[in-house]
Amino acid sequence: MxxxxxxxxxxxxxxxxxxxxxxxxxxxxxxxxxxxxxxxxxxxxxxxxxxxxxxxxxxxxxxxxxxxxxxxxxxxxxEGGSGASIEIGHFLVNSIVYATVSTVLVVFFSTLAAYAFSRLHWRGRNLMFSLFLTALMVPGILTLLPNFVLVKELGLLNTFAGMILPFGLFSAFNIFFLRQFMLGLSTEIEEAALIDGAGRLRVLFGITLPMTSGPIFTLSILGFIGMWNDYFWPLLVTSDESVQPLTLALAVFKQSSPQAQPDWAGLMAATLVAAVPMLALFMAFGRRIVNSIGFSGIK
Missing domain, CATH: 4.10.280 (MYOD Basic-Helix-Loop-Helix Domain, subunit B)
Structure with a gap:
């Protein structure tokens, strides 16, 4: 043949x-x-x-x-433009601050919580983890109004803190993801370090975190992309251009045209400028993200 x-x-x-x-x-x-x-x-x-x-x-x-x-x-x-301008550098910096600080906070606190759920033994741990998982079943849109009222009562409207804090302190998915990965890690090295007198924080930052760097990196990239593309929450809590991210600036740029027809070419150019950093980020680290998710599994 x-x-x-x-x-x-x-x-x-x-x-x-x-x-x-x-x-x-x-x-x-x-x-x-x-x-x-x-x-x-x-x-x-x-x-x-x-x-x-x-x-x-x-x-x-x-x-x-x-x-x-x-x-x-x-x-x-x-060329058919509206004559309107957009300070894209200023709004890019705002987006970088918003996405970076939010990502660092949520990944850090999720790592601490995941370690507590996977390594520490305390009464009510499984029940508390089950309650955390119920947060995955609640649509995010249902939490926007309570969070907005909280931010308003704290006087944090039109501030980076108001945009970041409601979603920078807790993520049920991140906690679940990291806990599942940590459960698959060997505890022998950690137990040996505890016997030698190392404290829990030293074990966490010196042993567990280096072994969990892959999933942490994955969550950081995905979280950064999600925050970078966030639109509705900043729209609710900010009206001041000094803190508005680029996603809101694009909408303002579209609405600023005095003509009957918006500057579609300019709007698409601004959209590309906003999207290119995220596309480059995912293309550079996409394989590592997929490998980390596949290695984590569901245990």
């Missing part, structure tokens, strides 16, 4: 459908990003005349110049 015949026999209808499905999912996933890029490289006036074109219409770098503050008002209006 020749090699060609062997390859033909290996092909099946099922494999054909599987490949077709994967290609379809890939196209559906990538197409929105391509359309955003196509719109961001188009002239607004030309775009209105030919909105269905698969290629950039009236190719120009003008939308990116408008977003980065490199275009004058006259140049912006000449």
């Amino acid at each position: 020749t090699a060609t015949a062997t390859r033909r026999r290996r092909f099946s209808v099922g494999k054909g459908f599987a490949w077709a499905y994967l290609i379809g999912v890939l196209v559906v996933t990538i197409f929105p990003f391509y359309w955003i890029l196509r719109t961001a490289l188009s002239d607004n006036y030309a775009l209105s005349a030919d909105p269905a074109s698969p290629l950039p219409v009236g190719f120009t770098w003008g939308p990116f110049k408008r977003v980065l503050g490199l275009a004058t008002t006259q140049e912006s209006i000449a």
